[in-house]
Amino acid sequence: MKQNVRNSTFFAPRFTAMDADPITVARRLLGQRLVRVIDGVRLAGTIVEVEAYLGAEDRAAHTFGGRRTVRNEAMYLPGGHAYVYFTYGMHHCLNVVCGRRDEGVAVLVRAIEPTEGLDEMFSRRVKAGRLEELCSGPGRLTQAMAIGRSLNGVDLRTSDELFIERQASRQLPQSAFVQTRRVGLNRSMDESVLGLSGEFTNWWRAPLRFAMKGNAFVS
DNA sequence: CCCGTGATTTAT
DNA sequence: TAAATCACGGGG
Numbered sequence: 052m053k054q055n056v057r058n059s060t061f062f063a064p065r066f067t068a069m070d071a072d073p074i075t076v077a078r079r080l081l082g083q084r085l086v087r088v089i090d091g092v093r094l095a096g097t098i099v100e101v102e103a104y105l106g107a108e109d110r111a112a113h114t115f116g117g118r119r120t121v122r123n124e125a126m127y128l129p130g131g132h133a134y135v136y137f138t139y140g141m142h143h144c145l146n147v148v149c150g151r152r153d154e155g156v157a158v159l160v161r162a163i164e165p166t167e168g169l170d171e172m173f174s175r176r177v178k179a180g181r182l183e184e185l186c187s188g189p190g191r192l193t194q195a196m197a198i199g200r201s202l203n204g205v206d207l208r209t210s211d212e213l214f215i216e217r218q219a220s221r222q223l224p225q226s227a228f229v230q231t232r233r234v235g236l237n238r239s240m241d242e243s244v245l246g247l248s249g250e251f252t253n254w255w256r257a258p259l260r261f262a263m264k265g266n267a268f269v270s
Numbered sequence: 271c272c273c274g275t276g277a278t279t280t281a282t
Numbered sequence: 283t284a285a286a287t288c289a290c291g292g293g294g
Binding site (some may be wrong): 102104111112113136138139140141142144146159161177178188189190191194233234235236237 | 287288289290291292
């Protein structure tokens with residue numbers, strides 16, 4: 052039975068405050084609701100884990116050094132757009148572009164706590180495991196929600212296929228989330244480099260991963 | 271720990 | 283043209 056999209060939750064207010072810097076947006080995104088609509092069916096979950104990528108000065112960012120390629124072009128769109136890329140020959144990753152046009156900054160969505168369309172999401176996952184593994188990981192959540200390159204560059208503030216609904220009425224207090232180094236980065240980024248700001252920064256150690264404290268759906 | 275997988279980037 | 287890389291996931 053397909054869920055009728057014309058219900059109250061479908062018209063929940065959109066989360067649109069994505070034109071700030073990626074660290075601010077990362078914290079704001081925790082607790083918001085990521086929504087994917089396919090054939091009128093809602094797939095949704097609460098964002099519980101994200102990572103900030105700081106652009107030209109960030110060794111781990113696809114836009115490091117101001118690099119502009121066909122792949123990362125969407126990351127230079129204005130804040131509020133989606134940057135979806137394909138990696139390791141089999142996984143897609145979803146990023147929320149932040150800041151202003153041409154800044155090249157974004158937030159990677161690493162995990163959500165699934166709340167709607169669980170059956171549909173399980174059926175899309177090759178390995179249907181426990182609920183805690185359904186959308187916990189950047190590649191897992193894109194597979195469960197059928198987020199692929201066709202959604203690269205869409206405006207999350209206006210799209211009816213992929214968007215974010217305002218869930219938490221205010222920003223989470225610092226005590227509600229943990230901050231750690233980012234996952235999956237090459238250790239060569241451990242060397243400190245002189246960033247654009249003129250200060251030495253260690254991008255491997257930089258605490259740019261944000262996760263809701265004690266949440267079982269964090270990857 | 272290791273490997274599948276293939277687009278993208280970088281080196282030659 | 284070839285090699286290396288990769289914001290990962292699944293299996294041992």
